[in-house]
Amino acid sequence: MNFELTQRQQLVRRSVRKFAEDVLAPVAPIFDKEAKYSEDIVKELSKINAWGIQLPEKYGGAELDSISYAITIEEISRICASTGLMLTVHNSVGAFPIYKWGTEEQKEKYLYDIATGKKISGFSWTEPNAGSDAQGIECIMIQDGEDFILNGSKIFVTNGAIGSVLLIGTRYKKENGQSGIAILILEKDMDGYEIGQPEEKMGMRGNITTSLYFHNIRVPKENVLGSLGEGFRIAMLTLDVGRIGIAAQALGIAQAAYEHAVEYSKGRIQFKRPISQFQGISFKLAEMATKIDAARLLVYRAAYNKDKKERFSKESAMCKYYAGKIAREVTQEAIQIHGGYGYMKDLPLERFHRDAAVTTIYEGTNEIMKLIIAQQILRGNL
Ligand SMILES: Cc1cc2nc3c(=O)[nH]c(=O)nc-3n(C[C@H](O)[C@H](O)[C@H](O)COP(=O)(O)OP(=O)(O)OC[C@H]3O[C@@H](n4cnc5c(N)ncnc54)[C@H](O)[C@@H]3O)c2cc1C
Structure with a gap:
């Protein structure tokens, strides 16, 4: 077992950290306060090839491994989690399925623009009546000649306002009268595609979340991703990948809170001593450091298994469950260490x-992560 990052992975960490500290640190509090993002940042991220982190170079991507991908999301989220969200959703649940299940024509059509940040992508499954119960989606497409006519709506769409290529889950009628699930590649400029108002959110405010409404959108058959009945399976496999990114995001947030807490505890004097010298505080730091380390190992192991083409559903659910949970705990303790200033x-x-807070909710809640882990264990994947 080798716990050392490769030279390339170390270089990724150094360069992304520098980018995040130089470019994102000044704007992160503004994005949060004003609930906005900036086109300039989208362009800056293109310069470091952050839109196609794992896509092949032939499509303009950086062709990095999954650990480098996790490091990139972690480092960006350490400074600006909203930007980390925009990137992780685009790279994992937006770009990845097109690369993995797309036809050559779909890859040629979309991947270059996606890898270079000309088009932002997303993955939209959740509906008002279908959250954790992902099979409950009600969007419906009906065949009309060589096309499908799509109707329905989606909620809570990350990159919904800025995304121009969205993968959406929809039902369709099979020949036997039963319904199946398919994934469609939708483009923002299709007739009948409507973007809802931005949601007012508690956090991740620099990432605009919206609903999407589909009014009789005519979608060519060529826009089905994979085969018709494969939609649900593709979605589940895609979320396995996505969860590594969300876990890396949670890790980055926890790391940021921890670093602030260490620094503050060394400088804050009470009872004529730095508060770090009180065991009540230093033990908190010890717990934070241990939790973050454990989460990091889980995240990198899931990424490593993915690259080795081994099973990683359990590992990605574990890392998302744990990293999200400890991100909540560590950020809360960091506030406590800062006292009123926190x-x-x-x-x-x-x-x-x-x-x-949201890292234990999106791309599957922590309760659903435990269901996935338990199912895997009980199937013999101990
Ligand atoms: C900021 C944000 C961005 C998002 N971005 C996207 C996106 O880009 N694309 C997308 O498709 N979705 C997105 N989502 C939706 C997100 O994935 C869902 O909110 C999440 O899957 C939970 O669904 P729900 O909100 O309907 O909660 P529900 O499914 O209604 O769950 C409510 C509670 O019940 C629990 N629960 C449900 N079923 C079970 C069970 N069987 N056992 C135990 N507990 C259970 C849940 O864990 C939760 O605690 C986003 C959400 C947010 C908040």
């Missing part, structure tokens, strides 16, 4: 805590 918006601690 509660104020002048410092980023309360932002970290608000941002961390």
